Amino acid sequence: MQTIQVNKPYQLPPLADQAAQAMQEIMNGLAKPVASLGRLEELAVRLARIEATTKLRLQHKTLLVFAADHGVTVEHVSATPKKVTIVQAGNMLAGHTAVAALAQAAHCHVQVIDIGIDSAHTFPGLIDAKIAYGTHNIALGPAMTRAQALQAIKIGYATAVAAINAGSDILAVGELGVGNTTTAAAVAAACLQCPATEVVGRGSNIADAKFKHKIAIVQQSLKINQPDTDDAIDILAKVGGFEFGGKVGAMLAAAEHQTPLILDGFISYAAALLAQKIAPTITDYLVPSHVSHEQGSKRALQQLRLQPYFDLNLCVGEGTGAVMLMPWLDELNAILTQMNTLADMDIIYKH
Ligand SMILES: Cc1cc2ncn([C@H]3O[C@H](COP(=O)(O)O)[C@@H](O)[C@H]3O)c2cc1C
Ligand SMILES: O=C(O)c1cccnc1
Secondary structure (H helix, E strand, O other): OOOOOOOEEOOOOOOOOOHHHHHHHHHHHHHOOOOOOOOHHHHHHHHHHHOOOOOOOOOEEEEEEEEOHHHHHOOOOOOOOOOHHHHHHHHHHOOHHHHHHHHOOOOEEEEEEEOOOOOOOOOOOOOOOOOOOOOOOOOOOOOOOHHHHHHHHHHHHHHHHHHHHHHOOOOEEEEEOOOHHHHHHHHHHHHOOOOOHOOOOOOOOOOOHHHHHHHHHHHHHHHHHHHOOOOOOHHHHHHHHHHHHHHHHHHHHHHOOOOOOOOOOHHHHHHHHHHHHHOOOHHHHEEEEEEEOOOHHHHHHHHHHOOEOOOOOOOOOHHHHHHHHHHHHHHHHHHHOOOEEEEOOOOOOOO
């Protein structure tokens, strides 16, 4: 992993435009009207550009779920208590959360990484990379130290590299962390330099009074911490959370290893906004999935120049939307391996 420096772009490998062009030609040549597979064709081209080949590697899929707690939960910004993070980590490993169920259907391996859960409890299979027992309350001061922010990125990077070395063709990121839509909003507001009102959402579905309070808490956290909006590490340390750092590291590792990484919802967008400040071209290496229902999603996606493939009003997190894109990859593989070409069928196609 390269050293991350402020105002010095992190170097990513060049994108494989030739492979992208070759994939577009393959798509044009299949026995169907040109462009008729719509955005699935664009997805194929995107994947070829990242993987630098038209022989796409799509089979082995791994979801990395970074789990951490947030000191800001003492401000009553969530619908549930903090302990839901550790409870759901166990539930996920047992196969019973939303994403665990979807991952089973999509033949996706799930890793749950404790990067900062506020509990000494553990579960079989829970990967221990705990930086601390949760972050500090961002409404009163920084969430973590700069060293911890860098540590979180390194953990995410190492986790993703290990998954790639173990044979993962496709990575996805998800999270568990009660309170993290509050931190995600603070991170997004800092990255986008927009008012909190534009990026604070209902999270785990809070009612009006709590929602108003949540906006005030995000405003207060930005005022107290004054994150340097040019410095992703400063934003992460002051108003972020450990799972955001884990995701940033995984994104950098995936891009460096020419491995597509599928984004999930708003928490992923906030992490991607941080990654974009570190490596401005990173979004070309990422694969969007859905448009989260969380407020601020469209704004964040615009800044990331990403156009997701579907919109089901999902707002679960965990990686649910990312995993829901995975069957499409299998479908794409079937198209690429089974369809005849116009040339095979001796069809002359003229617009
Ligand atoms: C049972 C349950 C399961 C979840 N799975 C993901 N989240 C999602 O909601 C939480 C963020 O929302 P907030 O900022 O409002 O606390 C995170 O844990 C996120 O992963 C869940 C939330 C709940 C309640
Ligand atoms: O979009 C998300 O990632 C999200 C939205 C609400 C709650 N948790 C996650």
